[in-house]
Amino acid sequence: MDNKNLTILNRIKDSDIYFSFIKSPTAIISTLILIIIFFCSFFVELVTPYNPFDPSSLSLMDAFTPPSWTEEGLAKFILGTDGQGRDMLATILYGSRISLIVGFSAVLFALVLGVGLGLSAGYFGGKYEMFVMRFTDVQLTVPSILMALLVDGIARGIISRELHDEMAIYVLIFAIGISEWPQFARVSRAATLVEKNKDYVSASTIIGVSNIIIMFKHILPNIMRPVLVIGTIGLALAIIAEATLSFLGVGVPPTTPSLGTLIRLGNDFLFSGEWWITFFPAIFLVILAFSINLLGDWMRDTLNPKLN
């Protein structure tokens, strides 16, 4: 036990999680891909000179340029352009930024709601727990995409047409978050039931620590592992859900397109031979979701105490 003076960096390097990470090529590759995607999406201005949302920089002369390696391709548009002459690569990166923002926010919303309800249900038990858990059971019988469509439909009814395009992204986050929270509630309740019966919780009760502090200071950090795993896989689901909704036309408006919107827009040109307009956003979405899922799988295997 001579590692008492280690810095945080060394603690991480010393941990089993780091060890398992550097031993897993899948985890390293998917993390690398995700880092590149995140960087390019959030700092897209540094990566590409084009701004697809600035109409003055667009030229209809460039419209429908195929990818650069084909015969008619231009070197300056690597992945070609769409019907308005926007560079596909830049459009995809701007779009994935929207997709990621929606995905992260929706998962965060679902996580806070689900863990809050699951943790308190598991801790307090009784009628309250029964009510919360039956409610999640009911919601789990409805496919989450239908749930999201329902929320979106209600929101359209309430919010006026002018406001709707501005509010669309928030409605989307809310809709996806609402459809995903039962997963978090179930997992965190199950983990809480296990932790609640451990002696350290009894010890805190005997000392006189209040329920709220026991829940958040003692139990919450101990149930975060399974919740993080669900959260990672949930992120991929949320991004796909956003793409699905946008593809169906109820997501973000075409003026600020996400990956799903791009796929929908490109879909119209698929049969006239301009395959790249829908193919590249779709492939990008697959790579993104696949990498997140692989990372989630690795996390589940590593963080699951039962498998060690």
Place this chain on the structure above:
Amino acid sequence: MTFLKINNLSVNYEMRRETVYAAKKVNINVEKGEILGLVGESGSGKSTVGNAIINLIDEPGKVSGGSIILDGTDIYENPENIIKLRGKKIGLIFQDPQTSLNPILTIGEQLIETIQTHLKLNTEEAKNKAINLLKEVGIKDAETRFNNYPHQFSGGMRQRVVISLALCCEPELLIADEPTTALDVSIQSQILDLIKRLTKERNLAVILITHDMGVISETTNRVAVMKNGYLVEIGPTKEILTKPKEIYTKALISSVPPTNKKINRFKIIEKENKNEGETNIKILNRWSKKEIIEQDLVKVKNLSKTFDDNFFTESSKNSVMAVDDVSFAIKEGESFGLVGESGSGKSTIAKMIVNLYSPTAGDIDFDNVCITKIKSNKEMMKFRKQIQMIFQDPYSSLNGRLKVKDIVSEPIKLHNPSISSNDLDNYIYDLLESVELTQQSAERYPHEFSGGQRQRISIARALATQPRLLVCDEPTSALDVSIQAQILNLLKDLQEQLNLTILFISHDLPVVRQMCDRIAVLKNGKLCEISETEKLFEKPSHNYTKELLNLMPKIESIYN
């Protein structure tokens, strides 16, 4: 010729950071008709040796040297050898009878399957053989019990079934890995008698792996003492236990609580924390010490607790009576023992006294105030402060996400919110040093500590509120015997210096004898008798107490 010969056996585990040598050049011989005890503390390699004989060492472990010769066949010479020997020549008994039987097959099916794997018998013959085996291990109504499932047997009966499974194919060597550790003392002695009888009748060679010196002295002919993978000493049991040659064996024997007398302190030869000299209870300066008054600090009056195991109805039909009309009183400053087998309700009583459970009927008075009827949180806090608890499992009783510093400071800050951070640090250091931990421990996380050290942290946390009553629920039953001796010494010192009242709960009679002034014996939730410790051990009045005392394995039996 020697029946089983273990020659220079070495077993390595290639771990991530280092190679762990679980067994280092171990030499052991076993003859037919004798029981060899393999004793040592956790991590000593005793189970590794047992597993090596039957080639059951888990990855990443491997046998790195030496040989095991059973009846002239080298087990590791040819990998096919062991498959022939397993079951046929070597039988194995595991620690936990709950998990070593398949719950979805009847015991008859399991026995027949095992018999037919090794012997060429038809189903009828196999069945007869199985029923005879069940009779031999002492199962009544073997013909009807044959068709029962494992869950229909009690723990002791299940262990008998496991033994009959191990005997199926007439093995000549029996390896028993802690066969009685999961069982109550009354069942333990039956199982050990059975093993002794079978050894004689069948002329078996038996290796009995255990940590319990009492079991060793009552059962084995010879004993091998192991430590950190080394064989420390091997010889006839009587010789090793009465005239040990090695320092380690001496230390081990001196830390076993004697069953026939009360000693003041355990003699500690090897200490876990070497830097500490005299026990230095620094916390004394801060302790607002109360003089012991002649009074009953805790009065338990007609206490009952039922657990309703039915979720939907609240009918009393399905409820389990965990504690049934129990009354006793604990004097201020004394150590009161609560003894009983599993399911006797001793832990339930402890949890009611610390107010984790509320009783179904009856009252608990603390310092002449009834604490079971308090409703307001504020009132309760006064008593929370005065009653603290130490738990059995040192691994689940500390929150692994907090530093030791934060674990110990939680009760201090809660009951004294205005404490300055400087003073708080000093308070924590004093507490840690009082339980013989270093100041540096404060910055570490619980997983960096051993079981005994974790139990010390647990004690420090309990002392932080300066309690008057300390409830100890089996505080040492998860620990090795040498660590147990140190923790018991510590508890004794703390009690003396701090005028603590202790409620000590245990199933281990020798330990209770060392710790307690008065003892209450519980059975199935009912109180059998309360008596002064010496009187209880010398002249027990209740039949159940007599039975318990009679059955407990006595290390002293070797002298007779």
